[in-house]
Amino acid sequence: MGDNTLVLGHRVSEWCGVAPVLEEDIALANTALDLIGQTQLWLGMAGEVEGKGRDADKLAFHRDVWDFRNALLCEQPNGDFGQTMMRQFLFDTWHLITLKALAGSSNEQIAGIAEKSVKEVTYHQERSADTVIGLGDGTEESHMRMQKALDRLWPYVGELFIADEIDAAMVEQGIAPDPTTLRASFDSQLDAVLAAATLTKPADDFAHKGGKTGARHTEHLGHMLTQMQWLQRAYPDATW
Amino acid sequence: MVIEKPALETVWSWLSAVPDPEIPVISLTDLGIIRDVQWQGDTLEVTVTPTYSGCPATSIINLDIETALRGHGIENLTLKRQLSPAWTTDWLTDSGKAKLEEYGIAPPQPAGGPQHCPRCKSAAVERISQFGSTPCKAQWRCTDCLEPFDYFKCI
Numbered sequence: 001m002g003d004n005t006l007v008l009g010h011r012v013s014e015w016c017g018v019a020p021v022l023e024e025d026i027a028l029a030n031t032a033l034d035l036i037g038q039t040q041l042w043l044g045m046a047g048e049v050e051g052k053g054r055d056a057d058k059l060a061f062h063r064d065v066w067d068f069r070n071a072l073l074c075e076q077p078n079g080d081f082g083q084t085m086m087r088q089f090l091f092d093t094w095h096l097i098t099l100k101a102l103a104g105s106s107n108e109q110i111a112g113i114a115e116k117s118v119k120e121v122t123y124h125q126e127r128s129a130d131t132v133i134g135l136g137d138g139t140e141e142s143h144m145r146m147q148k149a150l151d152r153l154w155p156y157v158g159e160l161f162i163a164d165e166i167d168a169a170m171v172e173q174g175i176a177p178d179p180t181t182l183r184a185s186f187d188s189q190l191d192a193v194l195a196a197a198t199l200t201k202p203a204d205d206f207a208h209k210g211g212k213t214g215a216r217h218t219e220h221l222g223h224m225l226t227q228m229q230w231l232q233r234a235y236p237d238a239t240w
Numbered sequence: 241m242v243i244e245k246p247a248l249e250t251v252w253s254w255l256s257a258v259p260d261p262e263i264p265v266i267s268l269t270d271l272g273i274i275r276d277v278q279w280q281g282d283t284l285e286v287t288v289t290p291t292y293s294g295c296p297a298t299s300i301i302n303l304d305i306e307t308a309l310r311g312h313g314i315e316n317l318t319l320k321r322q323l324s325p326a327w328t329t330d331w332l333t334d335s336g337k338a339k340l341e342e343y344g345i346a347p348p349q350p351a352g353g354p355q356h357c358p359r360c361k362s363a364a365v366e367r368i369s370q371f372g373s374t375p376c377k378a379q380w381r382c383t384d385c386l387e388p389f390d391y392f393k394c395i
Contacts, residue, residue: 023368023369023371023379024369026369026371026372026373026379027369027370027371030371030372030375031371033292033294033295033296033375034292034293034294034375035294036294037290037292037293037294037295038293038294040293040294041293041323108324111324112323112324112326113323115323115324115325115326116290116293116323116324116326116327117293118326119326119328119395120292120293120375120395123370123371123393123395126370127370127371
């Protein structure tokens with residue numbers, strides 16, 4: 001959860017100062033800020049659980065590509081504004097469903113972070129869904145770009161719902177939901193928004209994977225980290 | 241040395257004089273983010289909940305609480321962060337809401353949008369964006385007086 005919000009939060013922050021209009025610039029920066037705030041909570045907790053003295057900053061800035069456990073969708077480049085908003089909509093919809101399930105976690109700290117995040121992500125999802133509908137059912141140009149964005153990003157959706165042994169162990173202890181059980185709710189929300197947006201869901205369900213396990217990230221994450229971690233790489237352990 | 245411990249009501253009244261760093265017209269107690277004040281032995285423990293998880297004002301708020309209480313002679317002080325129950329705009333006090341309105345920020349409404357324009361009181365308002373100048377606000381516009389204004393969003 002923390003790597004997802006960190007990587008996507010950084011991606012979204014790349015828009016700060018260059019978004020198409022002021023209101024969107026502010027909205028994107030606010031979304032990025034919420035995601036980075038959630039990252040501090042998740043990675044802060046991960047560091048505590050690990051017990052090796054690493055805090056959220058250490059985990060964010062002192063790991064390389066293969067140690068990241070974010071879904072591949074989060075690291076995909078921003079592309080144009082439409083692609084950014086399509087990525088946001090696909091992520092937000094999964095994120096909100098997942099957080100609502102995590103709010104019922106047997107682990108109090110996880111439930112607390114999820115409860116807090118649900119409030120913020122509800123706003124993110126409302127905005128990204130509205131924007132996908134507005135641009136999809138917009139001009140010929142915006143429709144074409146949104147369909148292209150959906151086709152480009154669709155192969156990265158499936159990974160969000162793949163369960164592994166760690167998921168199974170967490171399900172057993174009531175810590176987290178089985179990701180595969182969240183797919184039906186995701187699909188019904190997705191279908192409703194795509195219908196309103198006059199967009200067509202790709203027929204091929206092929207899914208790239210390897211982000212969540214860290215085994216095979218796309219080439220984009222490494223490039224992103226050279227920017228995000230630049231200061232800590234050039235001046236290790238610098239603080240202010 | 242025996243330290244005299246001020247009464248909790250006194251501590252609350254000191255905290256009610258600490259302004260929110262982003263919206264100085266309301267205090268931290270108006271905002272409803274101070275969840276508890278307790279003496280643990282000789283240490284004063286203040287429990288604070290963040291408004292939004294990424295709100296940059298959070299660290300300033302903690303600093304302001306510490307500065308204010310130390311200014312009143314509190315030496316042993318700890319600040320505790322509490323996430324659950326998550327902060328809600330229901331915890332804004334009525335006087336806080338009135339002060340927001342007077343300042344030009346429409347207070348949160350359960351209906352999900354401002355009741356009226358804080359400037360001319362017209363109910364003809366429209367949303368510009370769910371996001372605004374700080375994480376807790378959205379941008380709205382009055383279609384009568386045409387003034388854009390901040391709305392403190394309901395969470």
